[in-house]
Amino acid sequence: MKPASVSVYLRSLLFFVAYHLIGIVHSMLCLAAAPFLSFEQRFRFVNLWTHATMWLLRHLNGIRVVVEGRENLPEGEAVVVVANHQSQWETFYLQLLIAPQATVLKRELLWVPFFGWGVALLKPIAINRSKPGGALKAILRIGKARLKDGISVVIYPEGTRQAPGVVGRFNPGGAMLACHAGVRLVPIAHNAGQCWPARSMLRHSGVITLVIGPPIETVGKAPKIVAVEAETWIREQAARLPAG
Numbered sequence: 001m002k003p004a005s006v007s008v009y010l011r012s013l014l015f016f017v018a019y020h021l022i023g024i025v026h027s028m029l030c031l032a033a034a035p036f037l038s039f040e041q042r043f044r045f046v047n048l049w050t051h052a053t054m055w056l057l058r059h060l061n062g063i064r065v066v067v068e069g070r071e072n073l074p075e076g077e078a079v080v081v082v083a084n085h086q087s088q089w090e091t092f093y094l095q096l097l098i099a100p101q102a103t104v105l106k107r108e109l110l111w112v113p114f115f116g117w118g119v120a121l122l123k124p125i126a127i128n129r130s131k132p133g134g135a136l137k138a139i140l141r142i143g144k145a146r147l148k149d150g151i152s153v154v155i156y157p158e159g160t161r162q163a164p165g166v167v168g169r170f171n172p173g174g175a176m177l178a179c180h181a182g183v184r185l186v187p188i189a190h191n192a193g194q195c196w197p198a199r200s201m202l203r204h205s206g207v208i209t210l211v212i213g214p215p216i217e218t219v220g221k222a223p224k225i226v227a228v229e230a231e232t233w234i235r236e237q238a239a240r241l242p243a244g
Contacts, residue, residue, distance in 0.1 A: 004202050011061050012203045018060070022052050027114040034121050043100045046118050050092045057089075062205030063195045065093065069212035072186065073098065078147045079215060080178040080185045082230050084167055084238055085156035086193030089208065094154055094188070095122075097210075102146040104139055104155045104173070123151065129159070136173055143177040153177060157231070161198035164191060165243030167235050175218075175227035184215040187230040189237035194244030204244075211237045 004012075026049045034042055057063040081098055083090055095101065100122075107126035110116040125142045127135035143153045155177070158168035178185040190210040196203055213233045218226050 004204070008202060008204060012201055015056050015060050015203050016201055018056055019053060023049055023118075024114045026052075027118045030118050030121060039123065040100060042121050046121055047095050047099070049118065050095050053092055054096070057196075057203060061195075061203040063203065064207045066207055066209045067097070067212070068209065069214075072212045072214050074184065074186070074215060077184070078150050078152045079183055080143070080147070080174050080181070081152060081154045081188060082157050082170075082174040082185060082234070083154070083188035084190065084234050085158045085161050086164060086191070087161060087196040087198055089192035089196040090156075090188075090190055090210075093192075093210070098152050098154060100150075101152045101154050102143070104143070104153065125153065136176070139173045140177055140180050144181045147177075147181045147183055162193070163198070164193035165238075167238050170227065170231045170234075172223055172227040175230060176223040178216075179218045179221060179223045179226055182219055185218060185226055185230055186215050187213040187233045187237075189213070189234045189241065191238070191241040191243060194242060206244075207242075209241050211241070213237070 030042070030046050033045060037045060081094070081101070083094065091103065102123045102125055104125045104127060105119070106129050110120045110124070110126055123146065125139060125146070127138050129135060146153055155174040157170040157174050159171060160168065162168045175185060188210065190208060192208045194204065195206045195208050216226055216229050
């Protein structure tokens with residue numbers, strides 16, 4: 001990735017300030033309104049911040065989004081979604097693309113002031129990553145309940161964010177949940193890290209491409225087979241996307 005210009009630094013700083021100010025105010029409004037809203041209403045209300053974030057990225061930082069395979073998202077059907085993990089961007093954008101949803105995340109995120117409070121209202125599946133066995137049991141138990149309630153489950157099987165062009169080791173939790181619950185699994189690949197790098201304040205102008213794969217059937221399949229299908233598809237798609 002080429003060195004950032006002064007303009008990129010300034011625009012990134014403006015984004016950082018606006019993003020956090022909006023988030024702080026909005027999270028307080030969410031907490032105040034939550035007791036009076038259904039889950040679906042809470043989901044839409046909390047994600048007004050997500051809409052604002054995407055607007056800032058587009059108009060302030062010059063980041064455009066291209067979605068391929070939108071027709072592969074089932075309508076009126078709860079599914080398990082697995083995606084590669086490069087940035088915070090996908091954790092926002094997938095909230096708009098797949099609604100309602102419950103995201104599998106590390107429990108420490110719920111302790112983050114303001115941001116974590118808003119996320120806690122969306123029925124996430126918070127896990128303790130220091131105890132992998134317990135984390136998997138929680139994913140299977142709570143995830144199955146969410147799916148039964150018509151709420152899709154989103155999982156980032158790499159567990160941690162990777163650099164653009166890199167796909168990390170996948171854990172099989174998403175495939176196991178999909179097979180355990182008897183629902184389809186939808187793989188997603190993207191290159192968000194080239195515009196919103198992990199662990200960086202910079203926001204680079206450019207195009208984020210997100211590709212949605214055909215749903216993978218799980219009935220009658222072993223989780224290992226489903227996991228390999230999803231990982232192979234994501235790796236192939238990620239390899240063809242620009243990495244900055």
